[in-house]
Amino acid sequence: xxxxxxxxxxxxxxxxxxxxxxxxxxxxxxxxxxxxxxxxxxxxxxxxxxxxxxxxxxxxxxxxxxxxxxxxxxxxxxxxxxxxxxxxxx
Amino acid sequence: xxxxxxxxxxxxxxxxxxxxxxxxxxxxxxxxxxxxxxxxxxxxxxxxxxxxxxxxxxxxxxxxxxxxxxxxxxxxxxxxxxxxxxxxxxxxxxxxxxxxxxxxxxxxxxxxxxxxxxxxxxxxxxxxxxxxxxxxxxxxxxxxxxxxxxxxxxxxxxxxxxxxxxxxxxxxxxxxxxxxxxxxxxxxxxxxxxxxxxxxxxxxxxxxxxxxxxxxxxxxxxxxxxxxxxxxxxxxxxxxxxxxxxxxxxxxxxxxxxxxxxxxxxxxxxxxxxxxxxxxxxxxxxxxxxxxxxxxxxxxxxxxxxxxxxxxxxxxxxxxxxxxxxxxxxxxxxxxxxxxxxxxxxxxxxxxxxxxxxxxxxxxxxxxxxxxxxxxxxxxxxxxxxxxxxxxxxxxxxxxxxxxxxxxxxxxxxxxxxxxxxxxxxxxxxxxxxxxxxxxxxxxxxxxxxxxxxxxxx
Numbered sequence: 353x354x355x356x357x358x359x360x361x362x363x364x365x366x367x368x369x370x371x372x373x374x375x376x377x378x379x380x381x382x383x384x385x386x387x388x389x390x391x392x393x394x395x396x397x398x399x400x401x402x403x404x405x406x407x408x409x410x411x412x413x414x415x416x417x418x419x420x421x422x423x424x425x426x427x428x429x430x431x432x433x434x435x436x437x438x439x440x441x442x
Numbered sequence: 443x444x445x446x447x448x449x450x451x452x453x454x455x456x457x458x459x460x461x462x463x464x465x466x467x468x469x470x471x472x473x474x475x476x477x478x479x480x481x482x483x484x485x486x487x488x489x490x491x492x493x494x495x496x497x498x499x500x501x502x503x504x505x506x507x508x509x510x511x512x513x514x515x516x517x518x519x520x521x522x523x524x525x526x527x528x529x530x531x532x533x534x535x536x537x538x539x540x541x542x543x544x545x546x547x548x549x550x551x552x553x554x555x556x557x558x559x560x561x562x563x564x565x566x567x568x569x570x571x572x573x574x575x576x577x578x579x580x581x582x583x584x585x586x587x588x589x590x591x592x593x594x595x596x597x598x599x600x601x602x603x604x605x606x607x608x609x610x611x612x613x614x615x616x617x618x619x620x621x622x623x624x625x626x627x628x629x630x631x632x633x634x635x636x637x638x639x640x641x642x643x644x645x646x647x648x649x650x651x652x653x654x655x656x657x658x659x660x661x662x663x664x665x666x667x668x669x670x671x672x673x674x675x676x677x678x679x680x681x682x683x684x685x686x687x688x689x690x691x692x693x694x695x696x697x698x699x700x701x702x703x704x705x706x707x708x709x710x711x712x713x714x715x716x717x718x719x720x721x722x723x724x725x726x727x728x729x730x731x732x733x734x735x736x737x738x739x740x741x742x743x744x745x746x747x748x749x750x751x752x753x754x755x756x757x758x759x760x761x762x763x764x765x766x767x768x769x770x771x772x773x774x775x776x777x778x779x780x781x782x783x784x785x786x787x788x789x790x791x792x793x794x795x796x797x798x799x800x801x802x803x804x805x806x807x808x809x810x811x812x813x814x815x816x817x818x819x820x821x822x823x824x825x826x827x828x829x830x831x832x833x834x835x836x837x838x839x840x841x842x843x844x845x846x847x848x849x850x851x852x853x854x855x856x857x858x859x860x861x862x863x864x865x866x867x868x869x870x871x872x873x874x875x876x877x878x879x880x881x882x883x884x885x886x887x888x889x890x891x892x893x894x895x896x897x898x899x900x
Contacts, residue, residue, distance in 0.1 A: 362490045362491050362492055362493065363490070363491025363492060364491065365491055383554070383555065385496065385551040385554045386493075403492055403493060404493055405490050405493055406489055406490055406493045406494070406496065406551070407489065407490045407493075408486045409486055410486070410554075424490075
């Protein structure tokens with residue numbers, strides 16, 4: 353079941369979805385390059401695995417009803433470290 | 443077979459870069475600053491705190507692509523170049539030669555919507571080259587630690603390993619048999635991708651870190667190798683692959699029959715091999731496709747690639763095969779070579795039809811000759827591009843080093859071979875891959891060598 357406003361967090365970044373405005377058009381689902389958006393049984397969108405979100409913002413751009421917004425206070429990209437130095441930050 | 447030396451003597455003495463530019467204009471010309479800023483703005487700067495952007499994931503060297511593109515968008519090419527060289531010391535060369543369709547641009551999120559991907563390769567070239575023109579200092583080395591590493595091979599793997607080690611304070615000497623740095627990037631990658639620039643600037647950058655180069659030095663005996671091993675704490679092997687595989691076709695000693703490496707090397711050193719009207723290229727990999735496209739640019743009217751399997755089995759990148767076809771190169775599949783004919787020079791090539799049989803050792807269907815299907819076509823030039831030999835001889839000089847069918851077996855996490863003081867990476871262990879993968883192998887080995895040597899200090 354989707355809350356009226358759901359917040360999904362990844363570190364200090366967040367994805368907000370206003371479920372009450374969502375009409376289940378599916379444009380965000382189709383746009384997501386990581387395929388982490390899914391419609392629930394009431395045809396409202398939710399995030400299946402926020403850890404995979406790359407904050408590309410295509411979902412937010414595509415939503416006709418402005419349901420999705422992104423918050424990314426620090427811009428960074430986790431680059432792969434060499435195996436010897438591997439110290440997982442996740 | 444055409445010998446490089448006699449071909450050098452026969453070619454007109456046009457050794458200037460202008461010839462290369464005229465015959466082989468850049469396939470991907472550089473962006474101007476304004477164009478770069480506009481293109482950089484298209485980037486969505488993907489990447490969450492725990493989730494890597496797809497372009498970074500796809501890059502074998504894990505360059506922080508959104509990072510450097512964001513810097514370009516904000517007008518800071520200097521910071522962009524710092525980011526690029528932080529992850530890939532040959533970032534300018536790789537920007538020219540990387541098959542971006544297979545890596546970063548192929549993974550760009552914009553493609554999901556059918557949009558043109560961000561021109562990551564051209565943006566990387568813009569930042570890296572414009573900054574290299576101003577300075578050669580991008581990273582600062584640590585204090586010398588008194589340990590010495592020898593690097594054999596001055597191609598992308600060796601250069602990358604040497605640079606990373608020098609940055610960690612090691613004293614590094616790089617040996618290469620050629621008179622110039624760069625290995626295959628310098629001598630073999632198609633001139634419409636890269637001529638010689640920016641290799642000299644990158645080499646200067648690496649030299650300014652304290653790396654010593656001994657060019658024109660061939661390690662051609664076990665004694666020479668042992669002497670180097672004796673004066674080093676560790677050795678990195680970036681020796682690549684050898685000469686073109688020789689299949690010993692009848693008539694291959696005729697003038698007009700080339701090995702692909704010699705053909706390309708002649709062009710890359712500024713000379714013009716004579717190709718005539720009709721060219722036959724034998725092979726189906728990226729080298730064969732490159733050589734075909736180079737022949738077209740050198741003025742051949744008809745260039746045909748002969749491959750003994752079908753398009754599906756061709757190892758060449760699909761986008762390059764399409765580009766070659768667009769340029770008018772013909773491809774005949776299921777065709778094998780019988781031999782070459784001619785009086786003093788090549789006049790015709792004898793071919794035969796093959797069909798696909800059971801899978802062979804490589805897993806691909808084995809070509810089976812069709813009896814009585816031989817036919818002959820007139821050609822002026824034939825270029826053989828069927829693969830490079832493995833350095834089996836060289837490997838036999840090293841005690842205890844394991845190889846799998848002539849390729850160095852290395853620990854993928856450290857680059858170490860089964861002889862602990864020897865590390866390796868690049869084509870000599872992969873059997874032939876991209877420059878950027880060689881750069882990454884050099885980085886991994888540098889970290890592996892550092893860990894190994896600090897371990898023995900304790």
